[in-house]
Amino acid sequence: MxxxxxxxxxxxxxxxxxxxxxxxxxxMVLKVLGEVIDELAIQEKxxxxxxxxxxxxxxxxxxxxxxxxxxxxxxxxxxxxxxxRPELLCIAYMGDGGAYAIGSQHLVxxxxxxxxxxxxxxxxxxxxxxxxxxxxxxxPGQKTETSPYGRDPKETGSPTQGPEMVAAIASPGAYVxxxxxxxxxxxxxxMKKAVENQLAGNGFSFLEVISCCPTNWRTNAKQTWAxxxxxxxxxxxxxELLTAEKDEENx
Amino acid sequence: xxxxxxxxxxxxSGKSEVAINRALSLLGGELAVTLxxxxxxxxxxxxxxxxxxxxxxxxxxxxxxxxxxxxFGETGSLLMPQMRWALQREGHVIFDVGYGVSGSRxxxxxxxxxxxxxxxxxxxxxxxxxxxxxxxxxxxxQGFEQLDGLVNNTHLGAETALATIxxxxxxxxxxxxxxxxxxxxxxxxxxxxxxxxxxxxxGNPIRYLKLYMEKxxx
Amino acid sequence: MDKLIQEEKRVFMTGNEAVAWAAVAAGxxxxxxxxxxxxxxxxxxxxxxxxxxxxxxxxxxDELSAGxxxxxxxxxxxxxxxxxxxxxxxxxxxxxSMAEMMRIPMVLVVxxxxxxxxxxxxxxxxxxxxxxxxxxxxxxxxxxSTSSHQELYDYTIKAFDMAWKYRFPAIILGDGYxxxxxxxxxxxxxxERGIELVQPEAFVGKPGLPGRDRxxxxxxxxxxxxxxxxxxxMSIQREYDQMASEIIEAxxxxxxxxxxxxVAHGVVSRAAVAAMxxxxxxxxxxxxxxxxxxxxxxxxxxxxxxxSCNNFLLVESALGQLARLFKEALFNVPxxxxxxxxxxxxxxxxxxxxxxxEALG
Numbered sequence: 001m002x003x004x005x006x007x008x009x010x011x012x013x014x015x016x017x018x019x020x021x022x023x024x025x026x027x028m029v030l031k032v033l034g035e036v037i038d039e040l041a042i043q044e045k046x047x048x049x050x051x052x053x054x055x056x057x058x059x060x061x062x063x064x065x066x067x068x069x070x071x072x073x074x075x076x077x078x079x080x081x082x083x084x085r086p087e088l089l090c091i092a093y094m095g096d097g098g099a100y101a102i103g104s105q106h107l108v109x110x111x112x113x114x115x116x117x118x119x120x121x122x123x124x125x126x127x128x129x130x131x132x133x134x135x136x137x138x139x140p141g142q143k144t145e146t147s148p149y150g151r152d153p154k155e156t157g158s159p160t161q162g163p164e165m166v167a168a169i170a171s172p173g174a175y176v177x178x179x180x181x182x183x184x185x186x187x188x189x190x191m192k193k194a195v196e197n198q199l200a201g202n203g204f205s206f207l208e209v210i211s212c213c214p215t216n217w218r219t220n221a222k223q224t225w226a227x228x229x230x231x232x233x234x235x236x237x238x239x240e241l242l243t244a245e246k247d248e249e250n251x
Numbered sequence: 252x253x254x255x256x257x258x259x260x261x262x263x264s265g266k267s268e269v270a271i272n273r274a275l276s277l278l279g280g281e282l283a284v285t286l287x288x289x290x291x292x293x294x295x296x297x298x299x300x301x302x303x304x305x306x307x308x309x310x311x312x313x314x315x316x317x318x319x320x321x322x323f324g325e326t327g328s329l330l331m332p333q334m335r336w337a338l339q340r341e342g343h344v345i346f347d348v349g350y351g352v353s354g355s356r357x358x359x360x361x362x363x364x365x366x367x368x369x370x371x372x373x374x375x376x377x378x379x380x381x382x383x384x385x386x387x388x389x390x391x392x393q394g395f396e397q398l399d400g401l402v403n404n405t406h407l408g409a410e411t412a413l414a415t416i417x418x419x420x421x422x423x424x425x426x427x428x429x430x431x432x433x434x435x436x437x438x439x440x441x442x443x444x445x446x447x448x449x450x451x452x453x454g455n456p457i458r459y460l461k462l463y464m465e466k467x468x469x
Numbered sequence: 470m471d472k473l474i475q476e477e478k479r480v481f482m483t484g485n486e487a488v489a490w491a492a493v494a495a496g497x498x499x500x501x502x503x504x505x506x507x508x509x510x511x512x513x514x515x516x517x518x519x520x521x522x523x524x525x526x527x528x529x530x531d532e533l534s535a536g537x538x539x540x541x542x543x544x545x546x547x548x549x550x551x552x553x554x555x556x557x558x559x560x561x562x563x564x565x566s567m568a569e570m571m572r573i574p575m576v577l578v579v580x581x582x583x584x585x586x587x588x589x590x591x592x593x594x595x596x597x598x599x600x601x602x603x604x605x606x607x608x609x610x611x612x613x614s615t616s617s618h619q620e621l622y623d624y625t626i627k628a629f630d631m632a633w634k635y636r637f638p639a640i641i642l643g644d645g646y647x648x649x650x651x652x653x654x655x656x657x658x659x660x661e662r663g664i665e666l667v668q669p670e671a672f673v674g675k676p677g678l679p680g681r682d683r684x685x686x687x688x689x690x691x692x693x694x695x696x697x698x699x700x701x702x703m704s705i706q707r708e709y710d711q712m713a714s715e716i717i718e719a720x721x722x723x724x725x726x727x728x729x730x731x732v733a734h735g736v737v738s739r740a741a742v743a744a745m746x747x748x749x750x751x752x753x754x755x756x757x758x759x760x761x762x763x764x765x766x767x768x769x770x771x772x773x774x775x776x777s778c779n780n781f782l783l784v785e786s787a788l789g790q791l792a793r794l795f796k797e798a799l800f801n802v803p804x805x806x807x808x809x810x811x812x813x814x815x816x817x818x819x820x821x822x823x824x825x826x827e828a829l830g
Contacts (some may be wrong), residue, residue, distance in 0.1 A: 060687040064678025065673035068689040080541020109530035130824040378481040407653040
């Protein structure tokens with residue numbers, strides 16, 4: 001019963017305990033999202049889209065209408081729903097591979113068109129579900145199954161700076177931020193603002209979350225935390241890049 | 252006197268047939284006759300496949316030659332330099348203008364258009380669903396900044412009946428009234444020659460068309 | 470909103486325009502598309518008609534997005550469609566496969582162009598393999614191969630109805646010739662013809678609080694184990710087979726006394742009919758068979774033809790794509806002679822067919 005109290009109301013009891021690995025960042029991100037759904041009372045009009053990769057394990061996570069799509073295609077499916085039913089609230093939930101590799105053209109164009117949806121990208125520096133391959137956000141020197149000697153930026157480029165890219169091309173009205181599961185209070189603040197931005201119909205809302213994959217990183221709790229707070233933080237800066245207030249300052 | 256005419260109109264209204272027949276009708280005089288294919292939206296149903304045949308009949312034809320183009324429809328619609336300078340040519344010049352939302356703006360591409368005496372005529376087939384009644388047709392034609400007259404060309408292809416043609420002529424007259432421009436001619440497939448004579452029921456001269464475009468699919 | 474057709478009458482237009490008007494007549498609300506020749510005028514005319522009839526359009530970043538946004542709009546409860554050709558049809562296999570697995574109705578109009586690769590923008594019948602069995606799956610689509618503007622109009626309306634009735638993606642298979650040709654057709658409001666349009670239903674975003682007033686819609690296409698997929702696949706296949714008997718269409722003429730049957734589909738069937746008529750006038754006993762649905766394929770109808778005459782001439786603007794469907798349908802059925810005219814990416818005239826058959830002696 002104590003457990004139940006800690007759970008956001010919008011969580012679906014029947015699918016708990018969830019299927020993510022122990023220590024996975026997804027559980028934390030989805031907890032924050034659940035709290036935001038509850039606090040903003042959006043459960044009834046929310047459509048949640050999940051990608052391929054670990055994000056798909058969230059396909060029955062909430063008592064919220066949810067569509068599991070194809071790898072990289074969650075943004076266009078949510079765009080299609082939003083344009084058909086502007087009164088609904090659409091959140092596309094994906095990993096760094098879905099957002100920045102196979103679905104990058106969709107992300108870029110959704111941002112360009114200032115689609116009134118929200119995209120959440122859970123960045124864990126690798127393809128977790130397929131066995132820990134190199135992803136767009138794998139850090140230089142980081143060893144993965146397809147970069148066994150460490151990622152060499154000369155060969156495979158540098159980690160994708162997602163929010164920076166989206167902020168560079170987004171239109172006024174867009175909200176762009178990067179949070180981290182190492183600071184859930186701040187993450188929740190960003191999450192809430194991103195959802196509110198869509199509720200207000202302002203424009204594209206984009207939130208990257210620095211997250212963790214202890215299973216594929218082969219890290220214990222302490223090492224996991226250190227990887228996020230030290231190594232990832234040196235490439236990915238946490239904070240808000242575009243907000244309504246910043247729009248006003250610039251105008 | 253030198254004749255400069257451009258035929259414009261809705262997609263599949265019959266502009267090309269009217270323009271080709273007009274150009275051919277001008278042959279035999281002292282002046283040379285040039286036919287210009289100004290289709291910039293899609294290179295289909297253009298004069299390209301007819302170029303040789305029309306040249307053999309005595310026209311100068313400015314259009315792309317199949318051997319000179321690659322990947323038509325993939326590379327975009329290209330303006331030939333000769334098209335840009337077509338108004339500077341001697342003799343009669345007839346333009347077959349492709350459809351598209353740009354309306355009269357296409358003439359900005361022609362050197363000397365502003366000071367030329369180019370007449371712009373709209374070809375009208377009221378069997379076309381978006382130009383089927385007075386209101387729609389007037390709305391469509393108002394998209395053209397310059398319009399000097401109308402050519403009735405109402406038909407249903409092989410299924411054209413005399414009633415189809417009569418209906419087009421009557422509606423054309425109403426459009427001309429509403430727009431304050433004249434009907435300069437009624438174009439009709441040559442197979443109706445014996446039934447219709449030289450002027451239509453409204454007194455407009457009839458131009459009988461020999462159809463060429465069926466051969467010009469691509 | 471204006472009524473689409475004020476009075477039924479014949480109109481003169483291109484095939485692409487006929488599709489755009491038919492989509493409006495069928496009650497389509499949203500088109501999402503990406504430019505590719507030779508289907509562009511479908512988008513041009515849809516966007517011209519859109520404000521008059523309160524329709525929506527999105528020009529997407531590619532055909533993947535065109536397909537997936539279309540799926541999204543359908544999930545939202547709207548009738549949505551797209552149109553494409555050639556390499557675009559290749560990209561469309563991915564969204565089509567999701568629609569097949571999740572039983573999402575959608576309509577895709579394919580105006581075939583030359584292939585493989587970029588090839589020509591002009592014409593072919595080389596997208597038969599792809600529209601019937603493309604994608605990773607079992608070909609759970611409805612494919613109508615049209616041969617005239619009237620059919621483009623009629624079958625576009627029908628495709629929406631069948632897609633939404635049976636919840637399988639439906640494809641109108643035209644080609645560059647049909648897209649650009651001009652001919653007359655009769656446009657009508659389907660309801661006035663007694664055609665009851667199937668109304669769309671939302672998959673997500675229905676009224677009520679999920680988990681309290683109604684169960685949440687949890688829609689997925691991923692399965693964990695083999696058995697789970699097996700059950701799902703078999704259940705979809707059963708429903709597909711059941712649908713097949715209700716929607717299969719074919720056309721045939723002069724089979725009874727025929728000594729040779731010309732088989733063709735799409736625009737080539739017009740040449741086949743013309744050739745048959747000319748040869749009949751010369752006393753040759755020639756018949757004709759045309760599948761209208763390429764998926765599901767009219768196997769029984771073709772087998773009945775083969776029981777009456779088993780000499781065939783198959784004619785197509787591809788290298789044996791219709792022939793593959795034909796052979797599968799006649800597996801284990803005795804066929805005495807089977808000849809072909811294959812012209813990949815090139816039109817076929819009645820004269821050629823007549824000449825070929827006369828040369829057979």
